Amino acid sequence: xxxxxxxxxxxxxxxxxxxxxxxxxxxxxxxxxxxxxxxxxxxxxxxxxxxxxxxxxxxxxxxxxxxxxxxxxxxxxxxxxxxxxxxxxxxxxxxxxxxxxxxxxxxxxxxxxxxxxxxxxxxxxxxxxxxxxxxxxxxxxxxxxxxxxxxxxxxxxxxxxxxxxxxxxxxxxxxxxxxxxxxxxxxxxxxxxxxxxxxxxxxxxxxxxxxxxxxxxxxxxxxxxxxxxxxxxxxxxxxxxxxxxxxxxxxxxxxxxxxxxxxxxxxxxxxxxxxxxxxxxxxxxxxxxxxxxxxxxxxxxxxxxxxxxxxxxxxxxxxxxxxxxxxxxxxxxxxxxxxxxxxxxxxxxxxxxxxxxxxxxxxxxxxxxxxxxxxxxxxxxxxxxxxxxxxxxxxxxxxxxxxxxxxxxxxxxxxxxxxxxxxxxxxxxxxxxxxxxxxxxxxxxxxxx
Numbered sequence: 001x002x003x004x005x006x007x008x009x010x011x012x013x014x015x016x017x018x019x020x021x022x023x024x025x026x027x028x029x030x031x032x033x034x035x036x037x038x039x040x041x042x043x044x045x046x047x048x049x050x051x052x053x054x055x056x057x058x059x060x061x062x063x064x065x066x067x068x069x070x071x072x073x074x075x076x077x078x079x080x081x082x083x084x085x086x087x088x089x090x091x092x093x094x095x096x097x098x099x100x101x102x103x104x105x106x107x108x109x110x111x112x113x114x115x116x117x118x119x120x121x122x123x124x125x126x127x128x129x130x131x132x133x134x135x136x137x138x139x140x141x142x143x144x145x146x147x148x149x150x151x152x153x154x155x156x157x158x159x160x161x162x163x164x165x166x167x168x169x170x171x172x173x174x175x176x177x178x179x180x181x182x183x184x185x186x187x188x189x190x191x192x193x194x195x196x197x198x199x200x201x202x203x204x205x206x207x208x209x210x211x212x213x214x215x216x217x218x219x220x221x222x223x224x225x226x227x228x229x230x231x232x233x234x235x236x237x238x239x240x241x242x243x244x245x246x247x248x249x250x251x252x253x254x255x256x257x258x259x260x261x262x263x264x265x266x267x268x269x270x271x272x273x274x275x276x277x278x279x280x281x282x283x284x285x286x287x288x289x290x291x292x293x294x295x296x297x298x299x300x301x302x303x304x305x306x307x308x309x310x311x312x313x314x315x316x317x318x319x320x321x322x323x324x325x326x327x328x329x330x331x332x333x334x335x336x337x338x339x340x341x342x343x344x345x346x347x348x349x350x351x352x353x354x355x356x357x358x359x360x361x362x363x364x365x366x367x368x369x370x371x372x373x374x375x376x377x378x379x380x381x382x383x384x385x386x387x388x389x390x391x392x393x394x395x396x397x398x399x400x401x402x403x404x405x406x407x408x409x410x411x412x413x414x415x416x417x418x419x420x421x422x423x424x425x426x427x428x429x430x431x432x433x434x435x436x437x438x439x440x441x442x443x444x445x446x447x448x449x
Contacts, residue, residue: 031075031077031132032075032407033075033177034074034129034132034174034177035072035174035404036275036323036363037406040275041326042324042363042366043327044365047407048410049407049423050412050423050425051382051392052394053380053397053412053423054395054396058425059421060423061421062102062419063103063104063420063421064418065084065418065419065420066084067084067091067093067126068086068125068126068417069082069124069127069403070123070126070127070361070402071083071174071415072174073403073420075406075408076132080097080406080413081132081151082095082097082129082420083095083126083128083130085125085126086125089119090112090113091111092109092113092145093126094110094137094139094154095107095108096137106154110156110159111144111145113144118168119167120169122361123169123172125144128140128174131175131182133199136148136150136151137149137154138199140171142167142171142172143163144171145161146159146182146197146202147160148202157202160197165187165188165191166189166190168220172273173185173187173225173227175227176227177199178256179257181197181198181199181205181256182197182198182199183196183243184196185224185225185226185245187210187222187224187248189219189223190219190222192209192210192247193208194208194228194243195207206258207259208254208260208261210247211250211252211261212247212248212249212250212266214248222248223270223271224246224272224273224288225272226246226247226272226273227275228246229244230242230243230244231243231283233281233299234300240255241255242256243255244276244283244299246285248270248288249266249268249270250264250265251267251285251295252265263302263305265304265305266304267285267293268287268291269287269288269292271288271289271320272285272288272289272320273321274286274319274363275363277323277326279345281298281299281300282296282297282298282345284296284324285297286318292318292320293314294314294331294333294343295313296311296312296313296345297310298311311348312348314348314349314350316341317333317339317341317350317353318333318335319335321336321361322336322363323363323404324363325364327371329346330342330387332385334360334364335360336359336360338355338356338357339353340356340373340381340383341353342386342387342389344387351388352387352389356373356379356381357377357379358379358400360374360376361401365405365412369384370384370385370392371383374405375400375401377396378401379396380394380395380401381394382395397419397421398418399416400416400417401414401415401417403415403416408422410425411424
């Protein structure tokens with residue numbers, strides 16, 4: 001019995017560190033299939049990305065992106081996919097760029113919206129990030145539509161226009177893909193639920209309403225913009241999968257196969273967009289507006305576990321928008337106003353805080369020996385993943401960062417408010433990078449502007 005328990009415990013440990021995606025769902029080691037990468041955590045330890053760059057240094061190419069969109073670029077094979085929108089949200093588009101050259105090869109208007117709802121001044125109508133898998137590209141514009149495209153010819157395979165909600169501030173939550181299911185948060189001021197769609201057909205596999213009653217609250221306090229993650233958890237029945245999903249006033253664990261609620265933890269807050277971070281059997285979540293808190297939750301419970309599974313809470317420098325990263329038993333985060341901090345995951349103690357400068361919306365990135373921050377002035381700050389603050393470098397581009405970074409091989413894909421950059425270490429003897437591609441050239445593959 002003891003040996004069986006030990007083997008099961010070791011399996012749980014291995015699964016907690018394993019990638020969250022099935023290997024069948026993305027083909028190349030360089031793929032960055034979704035917001036926050038292949039493990040949904042902003043970690044790219046095998047990538048030798050540059051420490052420093054500028055408009056004149058370590059930029060392989062730079063391509064102008066029309067419109068206004070904060071979606072993270074994703075990578076499948078030799079193509080980069082992202083979304084954009086007109087500033088007033090009347091046209092919603094998907095773009096694909098060639099990874100090697102930055103040339104725009106798909107520029108396709110998917111939806112024409114006659115009367116878009118208002119958005120927050122910080123938001124865009126193309127903030128949810130795409131997800132790519134097995135020759136398909138899934139793009140999501142919240143209440144305005146969700147579409148699955150063929151990654152080769154950019155034709156729509158299926159779409160859904162019926163998953164409606166009142167975002168109040170515009171769309172924000174990104175789709176998540178696992179086990180041939182596309183998971184979507186629909187947390188508006190009017191309705192709040194989680195749904196799973198069949199990746200092949202777009203049909204609804206299940207829909208689960210949030211169980212916390214929010215009807216006594218004003219609609220503005222019921223909305224949320226977070227994206228779920230997947231955890232492998234040891235229970236008495238063995239290792240099970242749990243979809244960890246943050247919403248207004250609570251974070252939930254669901255069975256990803258059926259949508260059944262497994263547990264919930266009640267907490268204050270709403271309108272969070274920071275994604276949960278998984279560290280072993282602990283998940284770290286932020287509670288959102290008005291006064292964000294960082295909570296460490298022990299996985300594996302059932303029912304309402306608010307009184308039994310909260311390890312610690314912390315209120316210092318907690319973000320509502322940018323997602324944090326974990327490294328070496330430490331959580332690195334930035335408040336929306338640009339206060340960087342480091343928290344001991346075991347104890348919840350804040351070890352250091354440092355002012356970065358400008359406000360931060362983009363999520364953090366962790367590579368070997370480095371933590372990258374990207375602010376709204378276009379400044380990138382790199383620090384050591386250590387218990388004491390040590391700044392390693394700063395870099396600047398011409399426009400600010402709202403989208404989160406992506407990684408392709410040893411290159412950073414950085415989307416500013418105006419351009420997409422491929423940033424990588426360029427040998428001094430190598431040919432100089434190509435010129436700014438301007439509008440990226442004529443659209444292809446049936447695209448239209």
